[in-house]
Amino acid sequence: METVQEDVEEYSWREVVLPRLIPVVQEPAPELDRETGERRRGRDLLVAVDFGPNSKHAFDWALVHLARIADTVHLVHAVSSVHNDLVYDKSQELMDNLAVEAFKVSLVHTKARIVAGDPGKVICREAERLKPAAVILGTRGRGLVQSVLQGSVSEYCFHNCKAAPVIIVPGKEAGEQSVL
Secondary structure (H helix, E strand, O other), X not given: OEEEEEOOEEEEEXXXXXXXXXXXXXXXXXXXXXXXXXXXXXXXXXXXXXXOHHHHHHHHHHHHHOOOOOOEEXXXXXXXXXXXXXXXXXXXXXHHHHHHHHHHHHOOEEEEEEEEOOHHHHHHHHHHHHOOOEEEEEOOOOOHHHHHHHOOHHHHHHHHOOOOEEEEOOOHHHOOOOOO
């Protein structure tokens, strides 16, 4: 666990050690240098995850519709405290399962981080740190009035993230499970 001092706010996080799924590949042949750097190097995609079905639906959507083989998917999970071992262990189990699924579905490299703090602020701070191509997160699909009165993480990220937020609204057919 590392604590980073940033803008006078304490920033606590714990890196998650995920299973190594991608074999080490030799450097590409010189004739591939004419491809663009982004295409060869891949993009960073930030996916905000929690234990809810809408988060899982957004994760599945990102793998199917957005992720490419050379990309790196960064999983971020906001918790109240990174010092609570029970919370950390359950979060790490979630991240492990999602990393294995990401590799099976899209053959992407995955990194994970569990961060203490308010979910909206955590996601925006991680987006600022990583500078991803997109920030993918789910929403409960509440109406405008409910979102304004109760607040919404996806709405906060939409207004405050410097990276492009992609907000996945679940369809009615999704129910409690992901449709993918």
